[in-house]
Amino acid sequence: MLNVKRELTVQQSQSQVWDFVGDMGNWARQMPGYVSHEVVDENDSVWTVQFNMGPFTRPCIIDVHVLRWAEPSEIEFSIKGRHDPFQGHGVFNSEAAADDGTHVKVDFGMEITGSMAKVISVMAAPVLTKLADQMVVRMGQSLGGPAPAQAASGEPSSKEAATVADAQPAGERRPLSKLKKIFR
């Protein structure tokens, strides 16, 4: 299982954040490589994304299902590759922060399935990390930008990067750093 955790504090209020994430299209558009999305019903949508890995790009159709809407703070969801061997689960959480801002947390885990899972997971780890980094930046921008303190420190923080690295088995940390270069 590949895990990423990201946190950021944005300038918009919690209710504004909820209004934003309550539209699944708004999530989809934050995805790097976003091509299109289709809302199936209030809990399901289909995203088409073009993953970019260095000189190589590959399209991917993702079925996204919301397991739980807990207004105003939490959304639990799952994803599944329609034609590719992966699935994932995530939780979006928000809480009110100082100056009418909102502290947002996203905790996401993805599993590569199938007979080549172990190897593909090593290759996928840096891609997932990059996607998470870019997505959190985009989401922050869509929610009024990072709160002043965070904007000054930059993002993602080193703590967040460490979280990703720690999700890797010890023997797989070096490929992560190597592959980050490849997919940069």
Add this chain to the structure above:
Amino acid sequence: MSGSSHDIEADIVVVGTGAAGLTTAILAHDNGAKVVLAERTDKVGGTSAVSGGGLWVPLNSHLDEVGASDSRDEALAYCKALTMGRVEDSLLETFIDTAAGMVAYLEEHTPLKFGATSAPDYQTETVGAKLGGRTIEPVPFELSELGASRERLRSPSSLAFPVTLQEVYNEFQAFYQPWKIPSDLLVDRMSRDVVCLGQALVAPLLKAVEERGIPILLNTRVRKLLRDGERVVGVVAARDGELLNLSAKVAVVLATGGFEWNEALKSRFLPYPVTHPNSPPYGEGDGLLMAMEVGADLANMAEVWNYPSIAVPGETYEGRPLSRGIKAERSGPHVIWVNKRGQRFVNEAANYNSIGKAFASPETSEPGYRNLPAWGVLDSQYREKYVLGTSMPDDPLPAWVKRADSLAELARLIDVDPQGLEETVERWNSFCTNGVDRDFGRGDSAFDRYQGDHQAPHVNLGAIEKAPFFAFPIVTGALGTKGGPRTNDNAQVLNVRGEAIEGLYAVGNVAASLSGPSYFGAGSTLGPGMTWGYIAGIHAATRVQERNW
């Protein structure tokens, strides 16, 4: 383009940084020449870096590692038979007499090291053919040895695993079942930044070039040859929006690859539409056009290194469609290829170059190609056992694969004649029962059987009988073109009178291939290409010495 110019002087300018160009540069340097390499892109390696990395080299010093032997007479007989009188004997003899020496030199003087493979020649029943040993491949290479230059190395065109051809085909028998390659081996190699195949060929050559201090001008696209009278004395290149004159006191060596990405040249010369080249999208015939401009004679222009391929819609490499040569999906049981009539048209297990020629077969009563479009048709027995493109049996079915519960329904999905497909499959299944393909002889040759599933009851034949049935589109891929300026056995470009154009050499896919219409065995692009680079480097450098005396 600002039009401003800057000059760089060298004895020899090598245009292109594939394995042939790098080999030329190394040999020219080692024989006393001042060399400059010019590369159109921001990466070193060209098509070589995304290739399988194998070299077809008769009489190589690794034959005994796989219990093989060879002789000059056998190699020459084989090459002459395959080229069918369309290539001068002197070129074949020069290649056979030089290739092993080229390998030995590089192994002794550069970090590049090779290992043997058991891959048979591609026409195993032809006189002089060998069942293994003539194809060698680079041993795995740790990119950490390149240091910062690692960033200059071209990436593979898809997510290639760090595994050698010999491991895939022989050690792990993973040709049909990639999951048989131990994950721990792959993860360990990735952790150590180890590459195989084409990158393992180019990376040590790049290291050798850098160790020699040979400059590589990246993002430098050479567009024109400079001449003094009839003699080529340099090139004009575009770099960062400026013109650059590269003066060559002695020679310009074209190593620019083929023209498989140039639509105009393809339509002018190729006998069928090659829509999906497997190479990086920079083989646009730059070298060919420059050679034509100075009066080079051309040969072999209608030939390509055919490689029928699978293209996953939407996948790209450097912004252009990516394709993958079809491997398991043609040689093993439970899969056939059909045209729009639902008829088979080729021995699917034959070598990919020969198969590709079937796409040039014309319709006789209407415009068009008899075997385009083409489809691979398989049943659930195949799907449950073997890799299909990038999809493993337990993966979700890719969108580019059609699925149906009957052959007739499948035929309608892919716009193929249903009755034709049903009749073809019935006939195919009868062949499988009897163990003999009476139409195309699939499985008759040692090459076919080598590529088959060695665990199956018949390595190449298996009935298509168990629903659901599947079909995937076959696209006309190619490793590159193989026509271009004629060269002599010094790798010098010839004019239409058969005379050498002074100061101009051509090596690799830019030149007319000495394999003519054929494909000797795995590595037939790189083996001759690097041998010609070796010859060009030495010959041109000798001219430097002559000038200095």
